Amino acid sequence: MKPAATPLLATPTGILLAAGKGHRFDPSGVQNKLLATLREGPEIGLPVAFVAARRMRTALSRVIAVIDAQAPQRAALADWLRRAGCEVVEAPDAAEGMGASLAFAIRASLAEDAAGDIADRSGSPAAAGHTPGANGAATSSPTGWIVGLADMPMIAPATIQAVAGALTAGNDESIVAPVCDGRRGHPVGWGRAHGAALMALGGDTGARALIDAHAFIAVATGDEGVLRDIDRESDLG
Numbered sequence: 001m002k003p004a005a006t007p008l009l010a011t012p013t014g015i016l017l018a019a020g021k022g023h024r025f026d027p028s029g030v031q032n033k034l035l036a037t038l039r040e041g042p043e044i045g046l047p048v049a050f051v052a053a054r055r056m057r058t059a060l061s062r063v064i065a066v067i068d069a070q071a072p073q074r075a076a077l078a079d080w081l082r083r084a085g086c087e088v089v090e091a092p093d094a095a096e097g098m099g100a101s102l103a104f105a106i107r108a109s110l111a112e113d114a115a116g117d118i119a120d121r122s123g124s125p126a127a128a129g130h131t132p133g134a135n136g137a138a139t140s141s142p143t144g145w146i147v148g149l150a151d152m153p154m155i156a157p158a159t160i161q162a163v164a165g166a167l168t169a170g171n172d173e174s175i176v177a178p179v180c181d182g183r184r185g186h187p188v189g190w191g192r193a194h195g196a197a198l199m200a201l202g203g204d205t206g207a208r209a210l211i212d213a214h215a216f217i218a219v220a221t222g223d224e225g226v227l228r229d230i231d232r233e234s235d236l237g
Contacts, residue, residue, distance in 0.1 A: 012167055012189060013109050013142035014056045014063035014160075016086060018049050018077065018150035019094035019101040021068075032073045033230055034150050035080070040237030043153070048230050049077060051153035053084035056187070059160035060146060063087070066105040068094035081150075097204025102147065106198045109142050144174070145198070147207065148187035154225030155186070162219050163189045175216040178226040184211075184218075185226025 018034055034049035043051045049065075057063045065081040067074055069090035078088045091104040144167050146160060159178055166176045167189035176189035188211065190198060197210055230236060 011061050012144035012146050012164055014060040014086075014187075015102065015105045015109065015145050015147045016053055016056055016063055016065040016081070016150050017098060017101055017105070017147065018053075018065050018081060019068040019071070019091055020098065020149075020151065032071070032077060034077055035073060036230070036233070036236055038153065038236055041154075044237070047080050048153050048236075049150040050080040050084050052148065052150045052155070053081050053086050055153065055155060055157050056146070056148055056160055057085035058157040060164060062142075064089060064105055064109055065150065066091050066094070066101050066108070068101075070095060096202065097206075099201035099203050099205040099207075102207060103199045103201045106145065106195060109145065110195070142192065144168075144172075144192050145190045145195075146187045147190065149229060151230045152186055152225065152228065153230065154228045156223050156225060159219075159221050159223040159226060160187060162221065163187055166217050166219050167191065170217060173214075175211060175214050176219060177211065177216050178221045178223065179218040180221050180224055180226050183227055184216075185221075187226075188216075 035047045037045050037047055038051060053063065053065055063086045065086040065088050067077055067088060067090055069092045074090070081088050089105060089108045091101045093100045093104065146164055146167070148155070163176050163178055167174055170176065170191060172191040172193040174189070174191040175194065178185045188207065194210065198207060201207065
């Protein structure tokens with residue numbers, strides 16, 4: 001039974017992980033799969049990361065996208081993510097793996113940048129406080145996070161909203177995930193009590209072990225996009 005104390009009252013912050021290498025998509029590393037364009041559907045011709053980011057941004061009032069500070073084509077990727085309405089942070093240790101990128105992004109969401117917009121900052125974020133959003137206005141520390149992947153552009157905004165709604169209706173210790181056809185998908189919602197554990201992640205160890213160690217609230221959905229990622233060129237449509 002999940003505890004009912006300390007309800008969440010505000011919209012959680014979106015975290016979009018866009019720092020992966022995509023070796024299976026292009027083993028040579030020349031082509032960034034997140035900039036590859038979709039070949040079918042209403043968003044045909046648009047980059048994978050842009051579509052994933054815009055869908056998350058449609059559902060959430062604030063989304064931080066984390067990219068690899070050393071990645072080729074990072075300027076183009078950052079531009080597309082900003083066009084989708086995201087704040088962009090560059091993780092200097094993204095090459096270590098998804099865990100390092102996620103930890104960096106969580107720290108960024110809590111960082112205080114009195115000088116201005118978080119969107120152009122790189123390096124290690126500071127401690128907790130208030131962070132200016134993409135328009136320079138101060139935003140309060142997140143009550144929780146919705147963590148998604150930039151190579152999953154098929155998730156409906158309504159599904160992301162459903163995950164956020166379940167997290168908001170829960171408490172600081174809640175973990176929420178969509179479930180389609182009996183399989184857990186993305187994005188995953190995290191109550192703020194998990195912030196320290198998420199920031200302690202490193203290397204290529206993502207948050208899956210944390211989910212497996214706790215009960216999570218399942219949001220049943222028929223949205224197969226929660227299970228579909230762009231892993232190979234054939235996945236583009």
